[in-house]
Amino acid sequence: MKKTARSWIMGILVCLEIFWFPIQVRAEGEVREPDSLYALSAVLMDGDSGRVLFEKNGEEQRPMASTTKIMTCILVLESGRQEETARTSAYAASMPEVHMGAGEGESYKVRDLLYGLMLESYNDAAVILAEHIGGSTQAFAEMMNEKAREIGCESTWFITPNGLDAQEETQEGVRVHSTTAEDLARILRYCIQDSPAREEFLEITRTPSYTFTDTAGNKTISCTNHNAFLSMMEGALTGKTGFTAAAGYCYVGALQRDGKTLIVALLGCGWPNNKNYKWSDTRKLMEYGLENYTWKSFAQAEIPEIPQSLPVENGQTQMLGVTARAALSLEDISQEEGMLLRSDEKLEVVPQIKEKLEAPVQEGEKAGEILYQVHGETWKTRAVYFAETVKKIDFPWCLEETLKRLAFAPQP
Numbered sequence: 001m002k003k004t005a006r007s008w009i010m011g012i013l014v015c016l017e018i019f020w021f022p023i024q025v026r027a028e029g030e031v032r033e034p035d036s037l038y039a040l041s042a043v044l045m046d047g048d049s050g051r052v053l054f055e056k057n058g059e060e061q062r063p064m065a066s067t068t069k070i071m072t073c074i075l076v077l078e079s080g081r082q083e084e085t086a087r088t089s090a091y092a093a094s095m096p097e098v099h100m101g102a103g104e105g106e107s108y109k110v111r112d113l114l115y116g117l118m119l120e121s122y123n124d125a126a127v128i129l130a131e132h133i134g135g136s137t138q139a140f141a142e143m144m145n146e147k148a149r150e151i152g153c154e155s156t157w158f159i160t161p162n163g164l165d166a167q168e169e170t171q172e173g174v175r176v177h178s179t180t181a182e183d184l185a186r187i188l189r190y191c192i193q194d195s196p197a198r199e200e201f202l203e204i205t206r207t208p209s210y211t212f213t214d215t216a217g218n219k220t221i222s223c224t225n226h227n228a229f230l231s232m233m234e235g236a237l238t239g240k241t242g243f244t245a246a247a248g249y250c251y252v253g254a255l256q257r258d259g260k261t262l263i264v265a266l267l268g269c270g271w272p273n274n275k276n277y278k279w280s281d282t283r284k285l286m287e288y289g290l291e292n293y294t295w296k297s298f299a300q301a302e303i304p305e306i307p308q309s310l311p312v313e314n315g316q317t318q319m320l321g322v323t324a325r326a327a328l329s330l331e332d333i334s335q336e337e338g339m340l341l342r343s344d345e346k347l348e349v350v351p352q353i354k355e356k357l358e359a360p361v362q363e364g365e366k367a368g369e370i371l372y373q374v375h376g377e378t379w380k381t382r383a384v385y386f387a388e389t390v391k392k393i394d395f396p397w398c399l400e401e402t403l404k405r406l407a408f409a410p411q412p
Contacts, residue, residue, distance in 0.1 A: 031342055034288045038277035040248070040268030043181040044285045046293070047189050047254060047261030049339035049379050053289055058182040061155055062267040065242030065250045066121045067184055068163030068177070070191055071144050073118055073204065076129050077197035082111040085215055086132035088124070095123040095162070100221050102128065102214075112212035112221075118205050118240065119223040126162035137161055151190045153183035165246040185265035188252045192238060193261075205238040206230065229253045229282055237261075241278070245271075251278040255286050260340060262289040293340040296347055298372050298380050299333045306351050306384070310367065315359035315390040320401045326361045327387040328353075330370070339379055348373045353384055359392035 033054055034044075041062055044054040052058060076082075086109075088102040100122045102108070108125075110132065116125040127137060134140030137160065144158035156179040159166040166177040179187075191201050210223045227239045229251075239253025248268040255262045264285045270277035308328060315324025341347060353368035365386045372380035391397070 031292050031344055034284050037281050037284065038270050038274070039181075039266040039281050041181040041266070042269075042281060042285065043185045043263075043265045044289050045182075045185040045189060045263040045265070046340040047193060047256075047263045048295070050186065050189055051339055051374070051379060052182060052185075053262075053293060053340065053342075054285065055182065059155065059180050061176070061178045061180055063165055063177060063244060063247035064163060064179045064184055064267060065244040065247035066163040067179075067240050067242040067250045067252045067265075068158065068160065069117050069121060069126060069242075070201075070240050070252065071147065071158065071187055072126050072129060072140075072161045073114055074191045074195050074197060074201055075140070075143055075147060076110065076114060076133055077200050078195060079133050081133065082109075082114070082200075084110050084132070086110050086113060086128050088128050089131055091137075092124050092127035092131060095127055096164070098122055099124040101219075103219075106219065107215040109212070109215065112210075114204055115207065115210040115212065115223055116221060119207065119210060119225045121226070121241070123162040123164065126160075130161035148183070148187070151186060151194070153179070153186055155180045156183045156187075163242055163244065163247075165244045179267075181265040181267050184250075184252050184267070185263045188238075188240075188254060188263055188265070192254055202238055205240070227253070228279060232279060233283065233286060249275060249278050251282060253282060257290060259295045260290065260293065262286055289340070292342050294343070295338055296341050297335050297338040298347075298382070299335045299337065301347050301349050301372060303349050303370060304351055306353060306370075310354065310357055312357045312359050312361050312390045314393050315357075315361065316393055316397050319404075320398075324359065324390050326357065326367070326390045328367055329385050329387040331383040331385065333382055337380065339374070341374065345374055351384075359390050361386050361390040363387060363389045 037056055041057040041060050043052055043058040045052055085107050088104055088106045090104045093102055093104040098121050100116055102124045113125045113129050116122040130137045130140035134143055140161055141158045148156045157175045157177060159168055159177040167174055192198050208225050213220050226241060229239050230236045233255060235255045235257030237254040237256050239251060242250040248271045250267050250269060252265045264282050266278050266281050269281055309325040312324040312326050317324045350371040350373055352371060363386055366383055367386050368384040370382040371378045
């Protein structure tokens with residue numbers, strides 16, 4: 001009797017699943033985007049082009065905790081002052097955990113502090129560095145915000161060099177120490193791709209462990225890299241964790257594999273006791289990028305036919321009565337320039353060449369451009385130049401050409 005009842009129940013559940021919860025069938029070739037992410041905000045970015053491949057609330061501003069320190073690190077590295085000695089102020093010594101316990105008056109080499117900053121995420125190390133490079137944490141925050149604007153992060157506002165929760169009154173009102181997942185990914189992209197200090201940044205953030213002392217040799221600090229992602233996936237390149245009560249768990253990391261550079265940024269990815277949510281989301285987004293995107297060189301894209309030359313009105317020619325023409329040339333493009341495309345995406349190549357020209361035309365002057373677009377958004381611009389100079393018709397040229405015609409005219 002019990003077996004019959006169980007059979008009836010199972011039958012009812014199957015019917016409910018079929019009729020009330022329809023099966024979702026994916027069309028052949030359809031790409032399924034990541035779902036069920038823990039992070040409140042998440043971005044997957046193509047590290048080469050800077051294009052966002054996937055986002056979940058990617059432009060929402062949120063506190064970013066110690067992921068802040070990637071900006072602190074790159075600014076210190078770009079200052080070129082790694083061999084200098086930095087002194088601990090009373091304010092730096094008062095920083096809460098995580099800290100290395102630097103005492104007021106203690107001095108450390110800047111290079112050593114960078115390892116403490118990025119491997120152990122020491123809050124006091126961040127302040128010592130900021131005060132040494134900027135003169136004060138406020139002045140260093142201005143440097144951070146200036147750099148953020150320089151690399152296109154318009155929704156980021158830095159107040160502290162270590163990422164501790166903070167807010168301040170500005171001319172625009174109250175500003176919170178915050179960023180977006182998209183901006184955070186863009187900052188890491190700058191650190192590993194565009195910064196002149198990118199090699200040093202990678203060297204520090206990839207170091208498994210590091211030990212140093214204060215300059216007096218009285219205190220020894222041992223650091224261990226807490227970026228579990230480095231050993232989690234093949235090709236893991238770099239990254240930085242973060243946590244505060246307001247920010248939750250945060251992470252930004254990069255991976256290079258199969259000719260692809262992928263960057264993941266996560267904000268608000270769980271609160272205690274969900275410390276490992278960020279690793280689950282990071283793996284899911286990285287695998288989505290690896291499985292569904294292929295790198296394509298701009299140089300290999302097919303260019304629609306463009307004219308070899310353009311007519312130039314009122315331009316000088318070899319003889320009267322002939323329309324002048326200016327030859328065109330394309331800007332060189334590297335085979336290494338390109339971007340990631342999904343299987344259902346196409347790189348559109350759109351020429352935009354001038355139609356009407358008026359002399360004079362100078363060799364090397366821009367005649368137009370070729371746009372490389374995905375979904376109507378331009379990711380690469382290739383210039384089209386004039387390959388020769390065409391002077392404007394003037395009286396001396398007209399006189400010379402008239403005399404030539406008269407000289408060679410048949411005699412009666």
